[in-house]
Amino acid sequence: MTITDEVLSAFLDNELTAVEMESVRAAIAHNQALAERLSRIASADALIRKQAAIIDSEPMPQRVLSLLEEPARLEESARGNNVVSLSTWRRLQRQARTLMSEYAMLAASVALVAGFISGQALNRNTPDSSAGNALVAALNQTPSGQMTELADGRAFISQFSFRDQQARICRQYVITGTDHVSNHIACRDNAEWQVMASINDYATDARTYQPATRNALLDTLLDEMMPGQPLSLYQERAALGN
Amino acid sequence: MKTELLPLLPALRRFSWTLTQSVHDADDLLQATVERLLKKGVPEGVELARWAFTVCRNLWIDEYRARKIRQTTDASPDFFEAGQVDGERDIHAKLQLRTVMQAIRTLSDDQQLVITMVAVQGLSYQQAAEELQVPVGTVMSRLSRARTRLASILHDHQSI
Numbered sequence: 001m002t003i004t005d006e007v008l009s010a011f012l013d014n015e016l017t018a019v020e021m022e023s024v025r026a027a028i029a030h031n032q033a034l035a036e037r038l039s040r041i042a043s044a045d046a047l048i049r050k051q052a053a054i055i056d057s058e059p060m061p062q063r064v065l066s067l068l069e070e071p072a073r074l075e076e077s078a079r080g081n082n083v084v085s086l087s088t089w090r091r092l093q094r095q096a097r098t099l100m101s102e103y104a105m106l107a108a109s110v111a112l113v114a115g116f117i118s119g120q121a122l123n124r125n126t127p128d129s130s131a132g133n134a135l136v137a138a139l140n141q142t143p144s145g146q147m148t149e150l151a152d153g154r155a156f157i158s159q160f161s162f163r164d165q166q167a168r169i170c171r172q173y174v175i176t177g178t179d180h181v182s183n184h185i186a187c188r189d190n191a192e193w194q195v196m197a198s199i200n201d202y203a204t205d206a207r208t209y210q211p212a213t214r215n216a217l218l219d220t221l222l223d224e225m226m227p228g229q230p231l232s233l234y235q236e237r238a239a240l241g242n
Numbered sequence: 243m244k245t246e247l248l249p250l251l252p253a254l255r256r257f258s259w260t261l262t263q264s265v266h267d268a269d270d271l272l273q274a275t276v277e278r279l280l281k282k283g284v285p286e287g288v289e290l291a292r293w294a295f296t297v298c299r300n301l302w303i304d305e306y307r308a309r310k311i312r313q314t315t316d317a318s319p320d321f322f323e324a325g326q327v328d329g330e331r332d333i334h335a336k337l338q339l340r341t342v343m344q345a346i347r348t349l350s351d352d353q354q355l356v357i358t359m360v361a362v363q364g365l366s367y368q369q370a371a372e373e374l375q376v377p378v379g380t381v382m383s384r385l386s387r388a389r390t391r392l393a394s395i396l397h398d399h400q401s402i
Contacts, residue, residue, distance in 0.1 A: 004386075005386050005389075005390045006382055006383055006386040008386075009382070009385055009386035009389050009390075010367070010382055010386075012389075013360065013366075013367065013385075015366070015367045015382070040393040040394075040397055041389045041390065041393050043393070043396075044389055044392040044393040044396055044397075045361050045389060047338075047342055047392075047396060048260070048342070048346075048357060048361045048362065048392070049361055049362060051260070051339070051342045051343075051346075052256040052257075052259060052260045052361075052362045053256065054259075054339065055255055055256055055259040055265065055268060056252065056255075056256070058265060060251060060252075060255070061269045061272075061273070063269075063273055064251065064269065064272055064273050064276055065248075065251075067244075067273070067276050067277065067280065068244040068245075068247050068248050068251075068276065069244070069248075162249075163249045163250060163252070163253060163291070164253070164364070165253050165256070165362065165363065165364045166253065166291070166363055166364040166365070167249075167250045167253045167254070167291035167292075167294065167295070168291060169291075190289070227252035227253050227256060228249060228251070228252035228253070229249075231249050234245065235245055235246070235248065235249050238245045238246050239246060239249070
C-alpha cells in the first residue's frame with residue numbers, strides 16, 4: 001500500500017481497515033519521514049480543534065439564550081442550584097482524591113478505548129449479557145446521583161451527564177464491585193452506548209473506597225470531550241428521553 | 243425542544259465559529275439555526291443533535307458562506323482583550339489565532355466544510371458522506387487536501 005497523505009489522513013481518523021491501520025503503524029515505526037508527515041497533519045488538525053475551542057471564552061450571546069429560556073427555566077437557571085458547577089465539582093474531586101490516598105490503592109490501570117485520541121468513538125461495547133443489558137438500562141434510565149444495582153450485584157452510579165463535541169449525550173459513571181471499582185465515560189450514538197474511556201482501580205478493601213474519585217487523566221479527557229457545562233437533572237432526563 | 247437545545251449550544255457554536263471564522267457571524271449563524279429549529283422542528287426519526295448541525299451547515303451554505311469573501315484579512319476578533327492573559331502570551335496567542343484563521347480562509351468551501359464536520363463536529367467519514375450526499379472517497383480526499391494545505395501553511399509560518 002502506498003502511504004499517501006490521504007492514507008495518513010484516514011489513519012489519523014482511524015478510518016482504514018484494521019489490516020491497513022496495522023500496516024501504516026508498522027511503516028511509521030520504521031520511517032522517520034513518514035512519521036513527520038503524519039505529525040504535521042496531526043498538529044494542523046489539533047490546531048483546528050484548539051481554534052474551535054477559542055469561542056468558548058466568549059460568553060454565549062444573550063440573544064441566543066433568550067430564544068430558549070422560558071419563564072420557569074429562567075428562574076431555575078438564575079438559581080442554578082440544580083446544575084453542578086464544574087469547577088466546584090472538580091474541587092470536590094481533588095479533595096476526595098487526597099482522602100483516597102490514605103487508603104491503600106494498590107493498582108490503577110487505565111484502558112483508553114482505541115481511537116479516542118483521534119476523537120472517534122470506535123470501540124463498540126455492545127454487551128449482550130444480562131449484566132450488559134442492566135448497564136445499558138442504567139445508563140438510559142437512572143438519573144445522576146442515584147445508585148442502582150446491576151444484575152450481577154455490582155453497583156452503578158452516574159455522577160453527571162454532558163453533551164460532547166458532537167452533541168451526543170455522554171455519562172460519567174462508577175461501577176463498584178466487592179473488590180473493584182471502575183470509572184467510565186460512555187456516549188450514546190443512535191441509541192447505542194459506547195464506552196469511551198475506562199479507569200480501573202483495585203483497592204484492598206472496597207468498602208472503604210469512596211466512589212466519587214477521578215484522576216487527572218479523566219479530567220483531561222473531559223476537557224477534550226466536554227465543550228459546555230454538565231446537564232441539569234431536568235436536561236439529563238429530557239436528553240435520555242425519559 | 244428548548245430544553246434539549248440549550249446544552250447543544252456550545253458544540254453548535256464551535257461549529258459555527260469554525261465555518262464563519264468571525265465571532266459576530268458565528269453568533270448570527272447560531273441564532274438563525276436556533277430560530278429555524280424552533281420554527282420548523284425536526285423530521286420524523288431524526289435525532290435533534292444531528293439535525294441541528296445539518297440545519298446550521300445548510301444555513302451557512304445558503305446565507306453566510308458569501309460573507310467570507312467580504313471579510314478583510316486584517317479583521318481580527320476581539321479575543322484576549324485587556325485583563326485576560328499576560329502581554330507576551332497574549333501576543334503569541336493573537337498571532338497564532340490570526341495565522342490559523344488566515345489558513346482556514348485559504349481552503350475551498352468544500353474543504354472547510356469537511357474538515358469542520360470531521361475534526362470539529364466529530365463525524366465519521368460515513369456520516370459526513372451521508373450528510374453531504376457524496377461518496378466516502380470524496381470525503382477522504384477533500385479532508386486530506388484540507389489538512390495537507392493547512393499543514394503546509396502552518397508549518398511554513400512556524401519555520402519563519
